[in-house]
Amino acid sequence: MSTTPDPISNPADPWLDEFSRPGMGEGLTSTEKRRPGRPKGKLGAVLTDLTDRVTLEDFSFVRALLNGIEPAKAFKQYYAYRYFDNEGHGVVPHGLSLHAHGRQLMRVIMKSALASGDDLIKMMAQRLAAVDLVAAASGKPKAEPPERRVPSMNEWMESHHIDPDFYAEMELTQLYSDFLDEYRAEHGIEAKPGDINKREVQEAVQAQIQALNLLQNRLTSSPMPEQPVITWLERRLAQALEELGVLTMRDLIDFISQTGRNWRNKIKGLGPVRAERLADWLESNHATLGSIIREGDRWKPRQPLRSGLVPLGEYADGTKPLLLIEEEGTGVMVVADQKGPKLRQGIAPLELMLVPPHLDGTVGLFRSSGLNQYGARNDLQVIRIWLKSYLSAGKLATFDAYRREIERFYLWCLNEAVIPLSSVSLSHAQAYQAFLKAIPAKYITTERVTRDDPLWRPFRGQLDAKSQRYAIGVISHFFSDAVMNGYLTGNPFTLVKAEAVLSRDMDNSRSLNKEDLRWLRQALDDHLASTPPAPDTGFDLEGALRRRLNLIFHIGLSTGLRRSEITSSTVSSLAPASYNGIPTEDEWMLEVIGKGKKIRTIPIGEALRQMILAHHEDVRRMLHEVGDSAAARLAEFEKRPPLICALRAPVGHKSALVDDDAAMANDNLALGDNGLYKVVKSFFVGATKPVITQLERRRQTIEQQKKVVEQKMRSPVTEQKIAELVQERSRIQRELAVWVRRKDMTTHWMRHTFAMSVLRDNPNDAGLTMAQQLLGHASIATTQIYLKSDDTAKIRAIRNLKPFG
Structure with a gap:
């Protein structure tokens, strides 16, 4: 009678030892202490920890370990749906020992196999637990004396640039065994009894795969509809x-x-x-x-929200009613002649803040004793005057960003610190810095509401380190201006040190390569060719939209203009170009106002100009189709014709075509920044989604075919079929990566592409200077970033290195 221990009740040590060998696990061991708190960047769990059943991902993790894949890498790949960081990337949970996780999986598998009552299942579990050649199959042979050591499988793959995903498991083992035979023969090394034997390895791997596949098919747990x-x-x-x-x-x-x-x-x-x-x-x-x-009205984007507020509380009739007066003899501050939304205390935007008298800063601790340049009597007046200076200067983006940050800080002063803004000290400044690192939930909302809505909140989520640094910088700038204009005696944020943040160069890979451009050209041609026939009567909206899309890509790739520059430029800024001092009718120069109100000129070819004029004819036909109710729109358009125009009324308007009553981003029908972004993004998503869906389905089909073949008896035919399926899967994954990248393209990719093209065609210093002028960069150092090569050149350079000759 055999005395071999029952692997069901006492799993064999050789298999379990594989998880405790040096280098096989990542994470904390049982002797290391767990740090308190949640690791930085770690999100809460989504799924519960399953300790009494095994899932498909569990079997995939076990199979990866048997194939020699690094445990941490395998864990992040197969458990990313359960354990991930705040960017959605897979992580190994803090405090988890992958050694223990592997052993736990084996115990659950053994327990499930025993509970099944199936003799075949028990036999497969025994085979999996009793195999003693796992280390050999995973490329980790027993240690040899230093003078007779042969390379491990991982060392062989690294030295010969072997991609393990390119080969089937059996094919990879065969190649490694052949290499060992040649290596021993070349170096006069005799094989020892303990060395890897090709036939034994094949048999061991085959036994493992058969056992895993059968156990996976019989023991895997999947969520069912009626389960809680x-x-x-x-x-x-x-x-x-x-x-x-x-x-x-x-x-x-x-x-x-x-x-x-x-x-x-x-x-x-x-x-x-x-x-x-x-x-x-x-x-x-x-x-x-x-x-x-994912169908129906609830899955469609909602209409744009429109707030009843205007910047700094000024209403359409020019009145400024948001003033507080004291009721005679009561000492109570009330709103005088208020129109529109009501002022309120608590969490409210600047336009609607009702500040208690004892917190308005009239007698703030750090108020200057004399007069101030603002002519302000309290903190809220200073904030409004400071912001209004940016609004009056036409710096709308700066106004929005600064209003957001000073508004958040003032709300913190009133509701958390309960002090006037003009009483903020260094300790308060440091407290606000700590507040930004962990913002309470009551200040955060994900609801999409207008600023006058009671559900409005100043934050949309926790801030990253870069956003925190920016917020502190804006507030410090406000205090510096208040000191300079005689309102405050000092800046409490001067000594606040912002946390260092990671700095990353511009990603030059976010541009269209030659293959992308060939695909884009063909996709645009197909898009135009598929335009339905124009209606016999009425405006051809579908055709006009497709012609406009074609124009957008030609402008973006031919000029390198920023999105805001495209939407703000007008045809009236076009003038004939001078070539060798002589005006030419074939080239034009477009005057563009870029960042910082800097003016530059961009060449526009005659063909592109004709496309713009044809687009404008579409706009005129649309407005004439609408008739008298679009007369004001037509007049504004003719006065300042933009490069790219809006052709459709917003969602919810009484008709699809634009009339005088439609709420548009610009009176002259210029397509807004968001509209331009959505047009381009919708095209990329729509042009790539069918291909991505087809490739995803093909990959799933191959995975299913591979599982079916793996369950059959091993033979040269099945081995060849598995190898073909693995190779086809790798090809599809590479192709899928290309299409996913194209789906992620945006308007700014066209600017990057233009920059790379200019520098490639003009490689000298004069070309760099010309690229700086065309792109509108304030510093040539910014333009030089485009000269940095992508990973291709770096990889080639490293491949050519021979450090040992």
Whole structure:
């Protein structure tokens, strides 16, 4: 009678030892202490920790370990749906020992196999636990004396630039075994009894794969529709769903489908990254749960919101009613002749702040004793005057950014520190810096509301280190101006040191290469060619939209203009170019006002100019189609014709065409910044999504075919088929990466492409200077960033290095 221990009740040590060998695990061991608090950048969990069942991801992790993949890399790949950081990237949880995780998986597999009562399952579990050649199959042979050591599989792959994803498991082992035979023969090394034997390795790998595949098919747990959400989802998330009446996994699918694109806003404590991970995990289990239905009005973007407020509380009739007066004999401040939304205390935007008299700064601790250049009597007046200076100068972007930061700080002064702004000291400044690192939930909202809405909040989420640094800089600038203009005696933020943040060069890979440009040209040609026939009567809106899209790409790639420059330029700024001092009719110069109100001129070819004029004819036909109700729009358009025009009224307007009543970004029908971005982005997404979907389905089909083949008896035919499927899967993944990159393209990619083209065609210093002028860079150092090569040249340079000759 055999005395071999039962691997079901006492799993064999050789398999488990693989997780405790040096270099096989990452994470903390049981002897290391866990640091208090959540690691930086770590988000809360989405799914519950399953300790009594094994999932498809668990088997994938075990298979990766047996194939010699680094545990941490395998964990991040297969458990990214469960453990991820604030950017959605997979992480190893703080305090988790991958050694222990592997051993726990084996125990659960063994327990499940024993509970199944199936003799075949038990036999497969025994085979998996008893195999003693796992180390050999994973490229980690037993140690040899230093003088007779042969390279491990990992060392061989690194030295020969072997891509493990390119080969099937059996093919990779075969290549490594052949290498060892040649290596020993060349160096006169005799194989020892303990060395890797090709036949034994093949048999061991085959046994492991057969065991894993069968166990995976029989023991894998998948979410089912009738299971409670607490079975699969993290406790707090499950409780939040149960409060909404979502009790089962089927309820969750129905809830998301019926709620629409903003479903996560209904679930307490669920941010965008965790929501995306949850939705992706549900979709990955559509075979058992069904798919999320993303159709209907609730999944369409909502109409643009329009606030009843105007900057700094000035109303359309020019009045400034937001003044506080004292009721006679009462000492109570009230609003005098207020129109529009009501002023309020607490969390409110600057336009609606009702500041208590004892906090208005009239007698602030650090107020100057004399008069001030602002002519202000309190803190809120200083803030408004300071912001109005940027608004009056036409610096709208600066105004919006500065208003956001000083508004947040003033709300903190009134509601958290409970002091006037003019009483802020260094300790208060440091307290606000700490506040920005962990903003309370009551100041944050993800609701899409206008500034006058009671649900408005100053923050849309926690700030990263770069945003915190910017906020402190803006507030310090405000205090410096207040000191310089005689309102305050000092700047408390002078000694506040901002935390250092990572600095990264411009990503030059975000430009279109030659293949991208060939694809884009063909896609635009196909887009124009697929335009439906123009209607016999009426304006051809569909054709005009497609011609405008073609024009946008030609302008972006031919001029390198920023998005804001495209939307703000007009045709009236076009003038004939001078070539060798002689005006020419074939080239034109466009005068552009760029950053900092700096003027530069950009060449425009005659063909591009004709495309612009043809686009303007489309605009005129549209306005004439509308008739008298668009007369004012037509007059403004003819007065200042923009480069790119809006051709459709906003969502919710009484008609698709633009009339005088349509709320447009610009009176002259210039397409706004957001509109231009959406047009380009929609094209990239629409042109790539069908291909991406097809490739994703093809990849899934190959995965299923591979699983079916792996379950069959091993033979040269099946091995060849698996190798072909793996090779095809790798090819699809590479192609998929190309299309996903194209889907992510935006308007700024065209500017990068233009810059790279100019520098490539003009490689000398004169070309660099010309690129600086065309791009409108204040410093040539910014232009030089485009000269930095991408990873291709760096890889080639490293490949050519021979450090040892």
